[in-house]
Amino acid sequence: MRLVTWNTQWCCGNDGVVSVERIVEHARALADFDVLCLQEVAVNYPRVQGNAAHDQPAIVEQLLPGFQVFFGAAVDEWNEHGRSRFGNLIATRLPVLQVQHHALPYPADDGVRSMPRMCTVVTLRDPALGPVRVLTTHLEFYSKKQRMAQAQALRALLLEGSEQAAHPPEPSDDGSPFRSKTHTAQAILCGDFNFEPTEPEYGAVTQGGGIDQWHDSWRLLNGAAPHAPTFRIYDRRFGPEPVTSDFVLVSNALRDRVRSLRIDADTQASDHQPVAVEIA
Structure with a gap:
């Protein structure tokens, strides 16, 4: 899978x-790519820089014939422009088995700028790997309190999914919503986490214990070598030095199947750099 x-x-x-x-x-x-995960995707936000008044998920779908596109809105609001949405997107050409959208914790943090956050999960079938859960997310930037709660929730989502795979519900083929779902311990979590590898939130996501654990693809391939930066390479409005905040994490079942990781350090089509992985 690419x-x-x-x-x-x-x-x-x-x-x-x-x-x-x-x-x-x-x-x-x-x-x-077989799977494209995008964060900070907008629908009808004409006042942001550059004007994002259009429907970006619909445009992605038009640009990727043969792909299914799933948009999860962390923010879904009505304002002077009508309905506006902002969130994450997964597009894939692989067969899709299930789609889930999880709101992440949003604890109050008095006076701190913030917005709701979410995680989209698409369970798909890769011809080599079989069923895989692909999760994409974008955690809070300004509130450390919220970001830590969200990091802990992402670890909980992994454990919950792996527990379901190990101990599936009662089988059913009755055609109702209770019909059996595909559960798998193979999972990939990617996105912009808005923390660096040295911060406590990174440790909260990758913490061991329980039935499963998230593993950083960079470290699986490069050991203790410093992460290549993915943010603030060109745009320094949010800090003086380049940092890494975009990761691809994999569950125990995939930790030995990460083959490569590449970062496009040259493009300036966004203020972040894209990351590509191959898992086989």
Whole structure:
């Protein structure tokens, strides 16, 4: 499976131009992906930089014939422009078995800028790997309290899914919503986590114990070598030095199947850099 993950900043490049087409073009140049995971995807936000008044998930679907596109809105609101949505997207050409959208914790943090966050999960069938849960997310930037709660929730989602795979519900083929689902311990979590590898939230996500654990693909391939940066390479508005905040994590069942990881450090189609992994 070839997967690309990218925080697109509503498809706004460092030149201030919003272009969904440019994002998809650069992602395709990085890898012939089976799965594309995008964060910060917008519907009807004309006042953001560059103007994202259009329906970006619909444009992605048009640009990727043969793919199914699943958009999870962390923010779904009505304002002076009508209905506006903002969230994450998974597009895949692989057969899809199930789609879930999980709201992440949003504890109060008085006076701190923030927005709701969520995680989209698509269970798909890869011809080599079999069933795989692909999760994509974008955690809170400003509130450390919320970000830690969300990191802990992502670990809980892994444990819950792996427990379901180990101890599945009662079988059913009655055609109702209780019909048996595909449960698998093979899982991939990717996105913009808004923390660095040295921060406590990273440890909260990758903590061991229980039936399963998230493993950082970079460290599986590179050991203790410093992570290559994915943020603030060109745009330094949010800090003085380049950092890594975009990760691809895998469950125990896939830790020995990560073959490669590439970061496009050259593109400025967003303020983040896209990451491509191959898992086989």
